[in-house]
Amino acid sequence: MDKTLKRGSLEMIAAMLISGTIGWFVLVSGQAVVDVVFWRCLIGGALLLLVCSALGLLRGEWLGRRMLALMVLSGVAIVGNWLLLFASYSKASIAISTAVYNVQPFMLVGLAALFLGERITWAKLAWLGLAFLGMLAIVSAHGEAGTAGDNYLLGIALALGAALLYALAALIVKRLTGTPPHLIALVQLLTGVLMLAPLASLQLPEQTQAWASLAALGIVHTGVMYMLLYSAIQKLPTALSGALSFVYPIAAIFVDWLAFGHRLSPLQWLGVAAILLAAAGMQQGWSLRRRRVAAV
Numbered sequence: 001m002d003k004t005l006k007r008g009s010l011e012m013i014a015a016m017l018i019s020g021t022i023g024w025f026v027l028v029s030g031q032a033v034v035d036v037v038f039w040r041c042l043i044g045g046a047l048l049l050l051v052c053s054a055l056g057l058l059r060g061e062w063l064g065r066r067m068l069a070l071m072v073l074s075g076v077a078i079v080g081n082w083l084l085l086f087a088s089y090s091k092a093s094i095a096i097s098t099a100v101y102n103v104q105p106f107m108l109v110g111l112a113a114l115f116l117g118e119r120i121t122w123a124k125l126a127w128l129g130l131a132f133l134g135m136l137a138i139v140s141a142h143g144e145a146g147t148a149g150d151n152y153l154l155g156i157a158l159a160l161g162a163a164l165l166y167a168l169a170a171l172i173v174k175r176l177t178g179t180p181p182h183l184i185a186l187v188q189l190l191t192g193v194l195m196l197a198p199l200a201s202l203q204l205p206e207q208t209q210a211w212a213s214l215a216a217l218g219i220v221h222t223g224v225m226y227m228l229l230y231s232a233i234q235k236l237p238t239a240l241s242g243a244l245s246f247v248y249p250i251a252a253i254f255v256d257w258l259a260f261g262h263r264l265s266p267l268q269w270l271g272v273a274a275i276l277l278a279a280a281g282m283q284q285g286w287s288l289r290r291r292r293v294a295a296v
Contacts, residue, residue, distance in 0.1 A: 008236040019251070035200050070176055071187035102249055
């Protein structure tokens with residue numbers, strides 16, 4: 001493995017490990033979801049503003065009306081995605097919410113077919129079917145000892161809504177080809193600040209633990225994570241970056257177990273495995289058909 005590929009892989013793994021701890025910081029902060037997302041946008045946006053300024057990205061050529069409108073629209077979807085996903089953590093547990101959230105690639109495929117005319121292959125439909133069976137396994141586990149939270153099904157619904165909003169944001173970002181990703185992230189975060197300012201309490205938490213959690217979410221889980229992620233994506237082939245992205249849900253499942261003692265039931269494990277396998281198969285372009293062996 002050459003140095004560029006190795007560095008990109010390490011950056012991607014680091015970004016996914018950081019993402020895997022987001023749920024822990026959200027719950028430990030003890031703040032309302034709206035306040036958590038607002039401070040994440042404000043702190044992370046301030047950091048990315050400095051980065052974009054230092055890189056010379058704040059230029060008019062990337063901030064035309066159409067491009068800016070698309071970035072703002074994607075920001076609305078991303079912020080809505082965070083609100084729903086963070087709200088789902090206390091309902092269905094971090095592990096289950098993260099697993100369900102990983103159906104987003106299938107939603108993106110459906111939206112791309114609907115709005116961009118992209119063709120859905122039989123292989124993609126097969127992986128979608130497997131992911132759906134995984135979802136049924138997770139939902140049917142409602143009421144078992146392994147489930148967490150008082151509103152398990154609501155938590156799953158929130159995670160699905162978050163996945164749909166993320167897929168919408170990704171579909172919009174597809175139209176921003178050539179725009180620096182750091183700048184897109186900055187506009188998304190500033191959009192979040194403007195969206196949530198009227199709804200957030202705008203008061204700094206008094207507890208040191210809460211403030212430290214919010215600062216970490218803004219600086220580490222937003223500013224640093226975005227920079228690691230975008231740097232890795234620029235260095236890695238799409239297949240490898242897609243494969244390494246599954247470090248995120250695995251890390252989240254272990255964080256949920258170690259920090260909160262949430263253990264998945266066998267049926268939930270089966271559902272999680274089915275969803276992650278299906279998402280990996282679709283992202284990597286695996287075929288379910290046997291390859292023909294050439295005759296000797």
